[in-house]
Amino acid sequence: MARFWKELIYLLLMQSFLLPLAFAKKGSEPLYTEPFDLAAGGTCLTRASQEGILFANPALLPLGGAWIRWFGIEMGTISDKDSASQGRKGLSGLDSTQIINQLFSRSLHLGQTFSLSFLNKNVGISAFDRIELDLEGSRYDASGLPAINLGVEAYAGGVLSAALQPVPWLSLGLTGKYIGLAEPDISLPIADPAAVQANIADPNALRQQVKYGLGTGADFGALFFAQGHTLDLSLALKLDDVGGTHLTGGADKIPQSAHVGLGLALHGNTSVLHLSLEHRDVLGVYEREPRFKKIYLGSRLMFRKLFGVAAGLYQGVPTFGIRSDLWFWKIGLTYYGREMGDYPGDKQRNLIMSYTTLGF
Amino acid sequence: MLRAALRTVLFILLSHTLQACGTASKATPYVSLSEEQEARKALDAKDFERAIELYKALIEAEPETYARYPFLATAYAGQAGFDIFETLVESVVTSQGSHLSPVDVIKSALPADPNDLQLQAMASARDTILAIPADLRSKTNAEASYASSAALQLEFYQAAYPLMYMNRFVAKTSSGSLDPDRLASMTPEDAAAILDSLRSAEGLGGDLGTAVSSVLSEIDAQPGADTKEKLIQYLSTHSS
Numbered sequence: 001m002a003r004f005w006k007e008l009i010y011l012l013l014m015q016s017f018l019l020p021l022a023f024a025k026k027g028s029e030p031l032y033t034e035p036f037d038l039a040a041g042g043t044c045l046t047r048a049s050q051e052g053i054l055f056a057n058p059a060l061l062p063l064g065g066a067w068i069r070w071f072g073i074e075m076g077t078i079s080d081k082d083s084a085s086q087g088r089k090g091l092s093g094l095d096s097t098q099i100i101n102q103l104f105s106r107s108l109h110l111g112q113t114f115s116l117s118f119l120n121k122n123v124g125i126s127a128f129d130r131i132e133l134d135l136e137g138s139r140y141d142a143s144g145l146p147a148i149n150l151g152v153e154a155y156a157g158g159v160l161s162a163a164l165q166p167v168p169w170l171s172l173g174l175t176g177k178y179i180g181l182a183e184p185d186i187s188l189p190i191a192d193p194a195a196v197q198a199n200i201a202d203p204n205a206l207r208q209q210v211k212y213g214l215g216t217g218a219d220f221g222a223l224f225f226a227q228g229h230t231l232d233l234s235l236a237l238k239l240d241d242v243g244g245t246h247l248t249g250g251a252d253k254i255p256q257s258a259h260v261g262l263g264l265a266l267h268g269n270t271s272v273l274h275l276s277l278e279h280r281d282v283l284g285v286y287e288r289e290p291r292f293k294k295i296y297l298g299s300r301l302m303f304r305k306l307f308g309v310a311a312g313l314y315q316g317v318p319t320f321g322i323r324s325d326l327w328f329w330k331i332g333l334t335y336y337g338r339e340m341g342d343y344p345g346d347k348q349r350n351l352i353m354s355y356t357t358l359g360f
Numbered sequence: 361m362l363r364a365a366l367r368t369v370l371f372i373l374l375s376h377t378l379q380a381c382g383t384a385s386k387a388t389p390y391v392s393l394s395e396e397q398e399a400r401k402a403l404d405a406k407d408f409e410r411a412i413e414l415y416k417a418l419i420e421a422e423p424e425t426y427a428r429y430p431f432l433a434t435a436y437a438g439q440a441g442f443d444i445f446e447t448l449v450e451s452v453v454t455s456q457g458s459h460l461s462p463v464d465v466i467k468s469a470l471p472a473d474p475n476d477l478q479l480q481a482m483a484s485a486r487d488t489i490l491a492i493p494a495d496l497r498s499k500t501n502a503e504a505s506y507a508s509s510a511a512l513q514l515e516f517y518q519a520a521y522p523l524m525y526m527n528r529f530v531a532k533t534s535s536g537s538l539d540p541d542r543l544a545s546m547t548p549e550d551a552a553a554i555l556d557s558l559r560s561a562e563g564l565g566g567d568l569g570t571a572v573s574s575v576l577s578e579i580d581a582q583p584g585a586d587t588k589e590k591l592i593q594y595l596s597t598h599s600s
Contacts, residue, residue: 140404144504316386337385
């Protein structure tokens with residue numbers, strides 16, 4: 001019986017890595033958010049970092065004003081705070097009762113991000129991926145019976161952006177993207193071991209539940225800004241997946257969505273404090289996503305481009321992060337939370353992301 | 361003046377940041393939960409009374425939304441002191457050691473001396489599932505997402521009810537032996553109710569049905585003039 005539980009867990013985890021991708025996009029969150037922007041409550045429409053610009057709002061490109069704004073790679077790992085503080089004990093070394101109790105007392109959330117990008121004031125190109133796994137036991141999920149739930153978010157692809165600034169107060173940008181997407185949710189009711197054993201005996205039956213999608217799409221962004229000596233104001237408008245992004249493999253189309261953001265920046269010669277407020281999916285195309293998940297609030301403080309601190313609210317959960325810029329090498333830490341359920345506190349994950357970048 | 365303004369803004373920002381320290385969601389005061397979400401939240405928090413109140417209201421408003429019935433049954437079972445999750449954990453633990461039957465596994469997860477409220481709650485859990493049309497509480501129904509769970513819950517509750525009922529008569533004295541007065545308090549109606557419930561559980565089949573059938577056979581094999589005496593004899597010899 002203990003072997004049954006371990007096989008089940010490893011099967012669930014292996015399924016998520018063997019599958020390329022699948023599904024339709026469930027929420028209005030960007031496919032990729034630069035970790036420092038995540039620390040600033042995930043706000044990125046009026047200000048974004050490095051390669052995050054291409055996914056957040058391509059109209060931000062001209063604000064850099066450099067021939068080489070960024071060229072490098074970024075790598076990050078994500079884990080829940082409990083796992084990070086106790087170390088990765090994993091499931092090995094635990095007896096079957098401990099495995100079950102651990103799964104049902106707290107969730108397990110792991111992930112990684114990667115990007116390779118080049119940006120200047122008019123164009124940008126990036127290859128990226130983001131994979132996150134969420135494993136939890138729920139006492140009452142399977143219509144009142146215990147279940148083990150595995151959620152996967154897997155995104156990868158490439159983006160190409162171009163932007164221009166026709167007048168000093170307006171910037172326009174366009175991003176073309178080729179993406180693969182998968183967001184399977186698998187729930188196994190453990191009160192019925194016979195049904196679970198059947199799945200273990202036939203992994204293809206489980207794999208059939210998941211389909212992956214590949215597709216091309218486009219985003220459009222606009223940035224209106226008033227730049228003063230010490231105070232800047234900006235208003236960002238963005239359309240994601242213009243006309244809808246059609247995916248192969250029977251996955252649902254990613255609907256066109258609209259986002260709006262406000263930004264305020266106080267700056268001197270070398271430091272800047274940026275405050276942001278954003279509302280994603282203002283037209284409500286992601287009907288199942290509750291409103292509190294569409295509001296983003298954040299702040300960033302950069303000291304002489306060497307050190308940055310950020311804080312905000314991401315899906316209502318406090319975020320905080322620090323970053324040190326050592327020219328070719330940057331390191332950073334972001335604490336944030338995600339609400340995986342339908343209301344605040346339902347299935348909240350408290351996460352920590354450590355990341356490093358190499359580039360200039 | 362700019363530096364003063366920056367310092368002021370920074371101070372305000374930091375004070376708000378410090379308030380935001382911690383991991384609790386700040387969106388909670390601004391989000392209204394639906395009645396269904398409130399019911400589920402109460403269930404997750406094991407506030408079974410509140411969960412029962414909310415699910416009953418939801419079912420009364422929409423009696424043909426059968427997806428809510430298994431959740432109400434779970435809340436009743438929780439009120440009865442029966443936790444299916446603990447039963448499953450116990451089944452894993454016992455599978456590593458001694459070989460206990462499904463009936464013994466369920467018995468170990470039941471209150472040792474249930475009161476009237478707990479027994480009534482377990483009966484309500486069973487009856488709630490029985491209120492679902494038979495085709496919608498079937499393991500073979502792939503269209504209704506709750507059908508398999510409802511069928512499984514019925515198996516558990518049909519077996520748990522008579523076992524819990526029997527526990528009412530096997531209280532121990534301070535010396536550890538069975539209390540004869542408690543045993544003798546069993547009425548013929550109690551015995552009939554217990555045996556009827558056991559037969560209903562037997563009829564559901566599966567490993568649990570087989571184990572219940574074995575219990576019924578053992579009861580029938582006991583000496584005694586009627587079913588009540590046989591049942592008392594069975595409890596005397598099988599309660600440790």
